[in-house]
Amino acid sequence: MDFPVPVIRRSGVARKDVPCRVAMRQARRRTRIGPHERLGPATYTAAMPNQPWWNSTPVYQVYPRSFCGLGSSSDEGQGNARTSQDGSSPNLSADGIGDLAGVISKLDYLADLGVGAVWLSPFFVSPQQDFGYDIADYEHPDPAYGTDEDVDELIAQCHARGLKVIFDLVLNHTSIEHPWFVASRSSRENPYRDWYVWRPGRGPGGRLPPNNWRNMLGGRGWHRDPTTGEWYWAAFLPFQPDLNWRNSDTRNAMMTMIRGWLDRGVDGFRLDIFNALFEDEDFRSNPRALAVPTEDGSHSWFQRNVRNLDHPDTLAFARDLRAAIDEYDPPRMLVGEVFGDEDNVVRYCQDGAGLNLVFCFETVTTPLQADRWRSLLERLDSAFPAPLAPTWVHGNHDRPRRLASMTRDQHLMLFGLQIGARGVPFIYQGEEIGLPEGATAPRNGLDPVARMFRWAPGPAMSFAKRKGLSLNRDNCRTPMRWDRSDGFGFTPGQTPWLPTGPASWPTVEDQDADPNSRLNGYRQLLALRKALPALQFGAQEVIAVPAESPLVGIRRSLAPSDVGADTAPQIVEVWANMSDQPVRLPQGEASRTGARSTLLWRSKPSSVGGPSVGVGSAAGVGSAVGDESAVGDGSVSRDESVAGADRWVAKAFEVAVREVGP
Numbered sequence: 001m002d003f004p005v006p007v008i009r010r011s012g013v014a015r016k017d018v019p020c021r022v023a024m025r026q027a028r029r030r031t032r033i034g035p036h037e038r039l040g041p042a043t044y045t046a047a048m049p050n051q052p053w054w055n056s057t058p059v060y061q062v063y064p065r066s067f068c069g070l071g072s073s074s075d076e077g078q079g080n081a082r083t084s085q086d087g088s089s090p091n092l093s094a095d096g097i098g099d100l101a102g103v104i105s106k107l108d109y110l111a112d113l114g115v116g117a118v119w120l121s122p123f124f125v126s127p128q129q130d131f132g133y134d135i136a137d138y139e140h141p142d143p144a145y146g147t148d149e150d151v152d153e154l155i156a157q158c159h160a161r162g163l164k165v166i167f168d169l170v171l172n173h174t175s176i177e178h179p180w181f182v183a184s185r186s187s188r189e190n191p192y193r194d195w196y197v198w199r200p201g202r203g204p205g206g207r208l209p210p211n212n213w214r215n216m217l218g219g220r221g222w223h224r225d226p227t228t229g230e231w232y233w234a235a236f237l238p239f240q241p242d243l244n245w246r247n248s249d250t251r252n253a254m255m256t257m258i259r260g261w262l263d264r265g266v267d268g269f270r271l272d273i274f275n276a277l278f279e280d281e282d283f284r285s286n287p288r289a290l291a292v293p294t295e296d297g298s299h300s301w302f303q304r305n306v307r308n309l310d311h312p313d314t315l316a317f318a319r320d321l322r323a324a325i326d327e328y329d330p331p332r333m334l335v336g337e338v339f340g341d342e343d344n345v346v347r348y349c350q351d352g353a354g355l356n357l358v359f360c361f362e363t364v365t366t367p368l369q370a371d372r373w374r375s376l377l378e379r380l381d382s383a384f385p386a387p388l389a390p391t392w393v394h395g396n397h398d399r400p401r402r403l404a405s406m407t408r409d410q411h412l413m414l415f416g417l418q419i420g421a422r423g424v425p426f427i428y429q430g431e432e433i434g435l436p437e438g439a440t441a442p443r444n445g446l447d448p449v450a451r452m453f454r455w456a457p458g459p460a461m462s463f464a465k466r467k468g469l470s471l472n473r474d475n476c477r478t479p480m481r482w483d484r485s486d487g488f489g490f491t492p493g494q495t496p497w498l499p500t501g502p503a504s505w506p507t508v509e510d511q512d513a514d515p516n517s518r519l520n521g522y523r524q525l526l527a528l529r530k531a532l533p534a535l536q537f538g539a540q541e542v543i544a545v546p547a548e549s550p551l552v553g554i555r556r557s558l559a560p561s562d563v564g565a566d567t568a569p570q571i572v573e574v575w576a577n578m579s580d581q582p583v584r585l586p587q588g589e590a591s592r593t594g595a596r597s598t599l600l601w602r603s604k605p606s607s608v609g610g611p612s613v614g615v616g617s618a619a620g621v622g623s624a625v626g627d628e629s630a631v632g633d634g635s636v637s638r639d640e641s642v643a644g645a646d647r648w649v650a651k652a653f654e655v656a657v658r659e660v661g662p
């Protein structure tokens with residue numbers, strides 16, 4: 001396909017005409033896609049009549065501890081952790097960690113970025129042994145993060161900006177300090193005993209664990225408690241005992257807690273290690289196999305974890321949970337952290353009656369090879385037929401920051417695919433600026449996983465990284481960098497809990513000012529997606545190219561009947577060139593898809609011949625993007641040797657979005 005050029009206008013501005021170029025740049029800055037109000041009424045949360053909001057809304061993950069810390073306005077006189085003992089004024093942010101007030105202060109930034117939902121990692125009461133994934137009270141925020149009022153304020157402020165709010169539910173386990181567990185371990189007769197998974201040991205004196213199960217990290221999962229001599233099960237780390245979901249009291253208490261948050265306006269939940277909820281009722285050992293631990297825990301050392309993961313009762317429970325949230329209006333959503341290939345994880349969606357979404361993590365390790373991406377796009381699309389939708393994930397608070405290790409062009413190319421694919425993009429905080437991965441060795445890590453692997457040899461570390469795993473998750477949790485003020489605007493005046501990185505690392509402020517930054521690329525692509533119903537709701541086709549082609553082309557076609565609204569049909573294509581050489585798009589596509597073709601956006605603006613790309617009026621965006629002088633790699637993006645200069649070549653690692661006929 002060639003990119004025809006009907007909307008690409010020669011500006012008549014000579015390349016060396018500096019004053020004009022400055023004026024153009026200023027004009028572009030003024031009209032830069034970004035602030036949501038410029039895009040008119042299109043918001044993700046006002047979805048099409050027969051399309052639920054959650055199946056196309058980009059989600060931004062906030063890891064509150066590392067996002068922004070301001071201190072809460074309600075700290076004073078409330079006796080929370082930050083109020084000074086001696087009665088002097090509270091030392092806000094004295095802890096060097098982010099908090100809820102900090103998140104609230106950045107909601108305009110997130111709305112401006114163009115996401116439609118915010119998922120917050122746990123901020124509930126916790127001894128912080130796993131930085132919030134060990135909860136000691138599900139109903140209140142940890143005082144270090146804020147107050148109950150802050151939580152309500154956060155929900156209200158998100159809604160005021162049209163953002164959905166997603167909380168993180170750790171259903172599988174509590175903290176060892178949760179009062180339920182404190183009671184449970186106190187005696188075999190305690191009423192809370194059966195709220196957790198207790199078993200007698202095997203062998204003389206019950207000194208051997210009840211069976212051979214290993215935890216998700218390949219370590220011991222059974223722990224003997226001296227008080228009663230019995231063993232409790234922990235699918236993750238020893239201080240995270242598993243709740244017994246077969247006990248109706250446990251289940252009722254958890255459901256009451258869930259309903260409490262739904263009543264307070266939470267729009268959905270991310271479900272931590274949902275695949276580990278139920279275990280084999282008879283506690284049969286796992287089958288032995290020649291296996292090593294996997295990222296999903298499906299194999300441990302010399303065993304397959306078939307008896308303690310992906311249990312049929314967990315799959316059935318996905319339906320119960322969905323039925324509970326479906327009682328609420330406006331609709332709520334559940335996204336499950338489950339593991340394995342698409343055929344395994346889609347089972348949790350229960351043909352539309354289970355979890356609304358599940359994470360698909362294969363993206364995290366898929367190399368920059370076009371055939372691999374074409375295949376992944378096709379597989380996920382067909383594994384999650386509408387109304388189901390796959391998710392597109394490049395990182396999270398557990399995974400190495402892979403996008404940052406790429407060049408700006410490679411990064412935006414993958415983001416273009418994330419925005420172009422059918423499904424739900426998940427953006428982890430900092431991805432939008434390419435925040436780099438920290439470099440702290442596991443032996444110096446605060447992360448409990450790092451402590452577990454503190455003696456891992458170098459090759460084991462590299463192996464884990466290739467698998468998309470982090471053995472020291474501190475490195476993907478280093479704080480956001482907002483500006484060049486003290487501490488990069490993270491927790492002003494305080495020593496951050498993790499290093500904020502050297503001066504050479506980017507900040508939001510730097511990238512805001514650079515029209516060709518990763519951040520502005522994110523804003524522009526998110527704005528395009530918001531403005532183009534086809535990118536949100538359209539059917540997907542991976543465009544056929546020769547097997548060895550470095551191109552990945554996604555065509556999204558929207559028919560009015562798909563959305564049940566009076567919209568025009570629309571076809572949008574996203575093309576990525578995964579090679580370091582310019583590549584001409586295949587012949588014949590333009591004529592096949594009709595006469596009209598509008599290039600809406602490209603990640604590498606043209607280095608010659610006026611404005612890089614006019615954003616078509618059909619998209620309703622009405623702006624221009626890019627700066628041909630700042631990013632051009634020196635090559636000519638149009639193939640001038642072809643008659644009429646109307647054929648397009650995708651530059652090295654370029655992504656482009658165009659609207660074609662209907």
Ligand code: TEU
Pocket residue numbers: 130133134170216236272273295296297337397398449469470471
């Ligand atoms: O993670 C589950 C999980 O198995 C991994 O992502 C794990 O962190 C990784 O393999 C280690 O390198 C979830 C949470 O996302 C994680 O932060 C928690 O620590 C964990 O559950 C326990 O709640």
